[in-house]
Amino acid sequence: MKAVVVVFPGSNRERDVGRALREITGHEPHYAWHADPVLPAGADLVVLPGGFSYGDYLRCGAIAGRAAIMDAVRGHAARGGLVLGICNGFQILVESGLLPGVLMRNAGLKFACRMQHLRVERADTAFTRRYAAGQVIEVCIAHGEGNYVADDATIARLEGDGLVAFRYCDADGVVGGAANPNGSINAIAGIYSSGRTILGMMPHPENLIDALVGGTDGRGLFESLAA
Amino acid sequence: MKARVIVTLKTGVLDPQGKAIEGALRSLGIEGIDSVRQGKVFEVELAGTDRASAEAALKTACDRLLANTVIENWRIEFA
Numbered sequence: 001m002k003a004v005v006v007v008f009p010g011s012n013r014e015r016d017v018g019r020a021l022r023e024i025t026g027h028e029p030h031y032a033w034h035a036d037p038v039l040p041a042g043a044d045l046v047v048l049p050g051g052f053s054y055g056d057y058l059r060c061g062a063i064a065g066r067a068a069i070m071d072a073v074r075g076h077a078a079r080g081g082l083v084l085g086i087c088n089g090f091q092i093l094v095e096s097g098l099l100p101g102v103l104m105r106n107a108g109l110k111f112a113c114r115m116q117h118l119r120v121e122r123a124d125t126a127f128t129r130r131y132a133a134g135q136v137i138e139v140c141i142a143h144g145e146g147n148y149v150a151d152d153a154t155i156a157r158l159e160g161d162g163l164v165a166f167r168y169c170d171a172d173g174v175v176g177g178a179a180n181p182n183g184s185i186n187a188i189a190g191i192y193s194s195g196r197t198i199l200g201m202m203p204h205p206e207n208l209i210d211a212l213v214g215g216t217d218g219r220g221l222f223e224s225l226a227a
Numbered sequence: 228m229k230a231r232v233i234v235t236l237k238t239g240v241l242d243p244q245g246k247a248i249e250g251a252l253r254s255l256g257i258e259g260i261d262s263v264r265q266g267k268v269f270e271v272e273l274a275g276t277d278r279a280s281a282e283a284a285l286k287t288a289c290d291r292l293l294a295n296t297v298i299e300n301w302r303i304e305f306a
Binding site for chain 2: 058059062063066094095100101102104105106107108109147149150151183
């Protein structure tokens with residue numbers, strides 16, 4: 001597993017995800033700078049980390065989504081390479097057009113920083129094969145703009161084609177109501193591309209890999225990538 | 228040449244920020260406001276004097292960066 005973590009000005013979770021990759025896949029990831037025109041050769045996985053790229057100016061992820069390296073990320077994705085966007089990385093994926101829809105201001109207007117249960121929608125993807133379908137995991141969220149919105153046709157396609165990766169839920173796996181922290185349509189917390197090789201998600205699995213620090217429910221995602 | 232680009236949310240897109248501003252205006256006691264939707268204004272200075280090419284450049288700027296056309300509309304006004 002050769003992973004590349006792309007660092008933008010204002011990224012701040014690149015070391016967290018780098019540590020998760022190193023500890024769980026056994027390989028230190030490469031770090032690429034946003035202005036690089038190419039990715040390191042032989043990358044299997046490109047990670048767009050969380051943070052506040054370009055200070056969230058214009059729209060979250062808008063400027064990073066048009067950075068020089070994103071053409072290389074598009075090429076990698078077009079070749080079937082894996083792409084994981086977490087939090088700001090998810091915002092960058094939708095702004096760059098690699099995933100559909102948009103992440104709006106949280107419906108409650110507050111920055112949501114808390115532990116959050118998620119339901120794993122399917123366990124037959126490169127990102128989730130070490131989980132079980134329907135499994136409830138507890139990770140954390142930390143975002144102000146995570147309210148997933150798309151037009152009706154896009155939502156119907158995501159649901160119909162099984163492209164919803166995670167939904168916000170309560171500890172029992174029940175979706176809806178107060179378990180939805182930001183107003184996302186259908187409680188969507190993460191989505192796949194049509195080939196399920198690109199995953200964008202607002203929650204932070206990379207911060208739940210150590211029992212000393214909150215829990216280990218995020219490990220499954222990195223174990224899946226390493227498998 | 229100067230131009231102004233105005234980016235607004237499409238009809239039907241929820242605008243929690245606009246709602247909050249609306250509530251703040253109400254709490255100030257300013258009456259007669261039914262609803263508020265917020266957007267962005269970009270004031271742009273253009274190098275050339277040809278309006279058609281300026282407009283073409285601004286359209287490209289709107290489609291590629293200034294607006295997210297999934298949720299936003301844009302319009303261009305010349306000073």
